Amino acid sequence: MLLHNEGDVYEIAWRSVYVSGIATILSLVLGVGLGAALAFRRFPGRMVALTLVNTGMGLPPVVVGLFIAIMLWRSGPLGQLDWIYTTRAMIIAQTAIATPVITGFTAASLAALPPRLRLQVYALGASRLQMLWIVLQEVRLPLLAAIMAGFGAAISEVGASVMVGGNVAGQTRVLTGAILLEQGKGNFGIALALGIILLAMMVAVNALFTWVQLGARRDRWSPTHAGDSHDEGTPIASPWQPR
Amino acid sequence: MTAAKLSARNLVVRRAGRTIVDVPSLDVMPGEALAIIGPNGAGKSTLLLHLALLQRPDAGEVLFEGTDTHGHELALRRRMAVVFQEPLLLDRTVLANVETGLRLRGVAGGERRQRAGRWLARFGVDALASRSSRTLSGGEAQRVSLARAFALEPEVLLLDEPFSALDRPAREEITRDLASVLAETHTTTVLVTHDHDEAARLGSRIAVMMRGRIVQTGAPSEVFGAPVSEEVGAFVGIETMFEAIIVGRDEGLLTLAAGGHTIEAIEGDDFGGVTEALVCLRPEDISLSAPGAHAAGSVRNSMAGRVRRIVPTGADARGEVDCGGVTVIVRVTRRSLDDLALDAGTDVLASFKATAVHLIPRW
Numbered sequence: 001m002l003l004h005n006e007g008d009v010y011e012i013a014w015r016s017v018y019v020s021g022i023a024t025i026l027s028l029v030l031g032v033g034l035g036a037a038l039a040f041r042r043f044p045g046r047m048v049a050l051t052l053v054n055t056g057m058g059l060p061p062v063v064v065g066l067f068i069a070i071m072l073w074r075s076g077p078l079g080q081l082d083w084i085y086t087t088r089a090m091i092i093a094q095t096a097i098a099t100p101v102i103t104g105f106t107a108a109s110l111a112a113l114p115p116r117l118r119l120q121v122y123a124l125g126a127s128r129l130q131m132l133w134i135v136l137q138e139v140r141l142p143l144l145a146a147i148m149a150g151f152g153a154a155i156s157e158v159g160a161s162v163m164v165g166g167n168v169a170g171q172t173r174v175l176t177g178a179i180l181l182e183q184g185k186g187n188f189g190i191a192l193a194l195g196i197i198l199l200a201m202m203v204a205v206n207a208l209f210t211w212v213q214l215g216a217r218r219d220r221w222s223p224t225h226a227g228d229s230h231d232e233g234t235p236i237a238s239p240w241q242p243r
Numbered sequence: 244m245t246a247a248k249l250s251a252r253n254l255v256v257r258r259a260g261r262t263i264v265d266v267p268s269l270d271v272m273p274g275e276a277l278a279i280i281g282p283n284g285a286g287k288s289t290l291l292l293h294l295a296l297l298q299r300p301d302a303g304e305v306l307f308e309g310t311d312t313h314g315h316e317l318a319l320r321r322r323m324a325v326v327f328q329e330p331l332l333l334d335r336t337v338l339a340n341v342e343t344g345l346r347l348r349g350v351a352g353g354e355r356r357q358r359a360g361r362w363l364a365r366f367g368v369d370a371l372a373s374r375s376s377r378t379l380s381g382g383e384a385q386r387v388s389l390a391r392a393f394a395l396e397p398e399v400l401l402l403d404e405p406f407s408a409l410d411r412p413a414r415e416e417i418t419r420d421l422a423s424v425l426a427e428t429h430t431t432t433v434l435v436t437h438d439h440d441e442a443a444r445l446g447s448r449i450a451v452m453m454r455g456r457i458v459q460t461g462a463p464s465e466v467f468g469a470p471v472s473e474e475v476g477a478f479v480g481i482e483t484m485f486e487a488i489i490v491g492r493d494e495g496l497l498t499l500a501a502g503g504h505t506i507e508a509i510e511g512d513d514f515g516g517v518t519e520a521l522v523c524l525r526p527e528d529i530s531l532s533a534p535g536a537h538a539a540g541s542v543r544n545s546m547a548g549r550v551r552r553i554v555p556t557g558a559d560a561r562g563e564v565d566c567g568g569v570t571v572i573v574r575v576t577r578r579s580l581d582d583l584a585l586d587a588g589t590d591v592l593a594s595f596k597a598t599a600v601h602l603i604p605r606w
Contacts, residue, residue: 114329114331116327116329116331117331119292119297119325119327120325120327120331121333122297122320123295123297123320123323123324123325123401124324124343124344124347124391124395125317125320125321125344125347125348125395126347127317130347134333134343137333137334137335138333138334
């Protein structure tokens, strides 16, 4: 085998999946909520929020790491939590990186739905939560893409994770950190092997989601929604959200 | 008089500082089908969205069975159904689409399937039940949308230009099916449309809306035959309108003069003291004949004139006749076009019955 200790590799790979998996789930919860608010609500500062999300989709991980490190530093505002150099800190960092990605995807896909679809769902008798649940099912395919992109951003990220996790062997070392370390030591073979493992894992996860996506797309060919919008008054600027 | 099922009171909607709906009072009676017609941008759809409790007005209220709906929107929306111009089906099977509203209203599985199946069959799309909604044609999708609304067995059905995106044959067929279902269920219905035929066919009563206001309500024959204003007249298809002076009245029969012609018409209510009126004639109520021919009947008006132009309109043609100071628009069948050898410059006699004349008083 390429590494002296096979167990170490499994442990590092598992930690990568664990940290990035949890971060993706958290990002999904946050991102879908934020994305729905951005797509459906009209509020002052919406432009600014959209700009931030679009910037956030390409947020420099090092800056995220720096910011979270400052927050979690022993003398920092959240220093009492004692989370610096733990996997929790890494989960926070990766969540901060993946959330804008999922928010952006969610907002874009919800905004692309026919504007009256939400009114139709309300008219069918949905409460606000039921409406959200139904329209999210309408964008399930783009949401799967969002999850893939979010997970990809989280697991392939190294700067922030190392800055807040510390790359501590047996505790906070993940695949990207290990690659960084082995490359620094000149162990290109090992670094390459770890890189292949990382890629293989990403391919496996994406293959799974792609398979789900294709399954959902089965037996539909072309959308035939008659969709010429008719303009009666102005577009619904602020659809009233019933209680 | 029975209590209204759904009413608007002092309803005002503003968008960007402009008042787009201003309806002091509108009542939808149980079992009636009220068709709201009007030109694009009149505020019809906006009014419907408010009646459907999908938007909140800037002022005024919507009453359901005489009670203010405020605070009870969700529960009341579950007693109504809305069909929009676009089918707005969810990305699910046809059956799942029809079941969605029933599920939201807490209808149990067995009954849900049975009701969905029954209404899909009623609109002739039960064979598509297991198909994805994305594979349907426009007409099929709108039928599913109707089935989805009727499966809810709503107390009030609201239709917003439901067929205007469909081609003519599909629209004809689906309108016929809907008319027969409505005749059967007597569902209280509000239909918004700019299509007169659809309104006359489906509506038991018609409200004309212009610039946010309801300017006339009445039976289809009233609205189409006796518009209250020039504006409504022009919208409901009265193409000939000209000013005339009342020169005589006798036993409910008025004699008017316009452009050297004498016209006899039936005196309407509230004509006491009126000295001038706008003469309104529908193009299909005027017939053309050769100048020498004698007009039949005693209360028949005839005006000599010359054809200015003939414009083909599908099955028929539309003729513009210059009767010396008065222009008359008339519908000509292909047959009389040939029989009279009508063309620009032909001399004709335009005749119409006294009962076909609708007068709008001028004060």
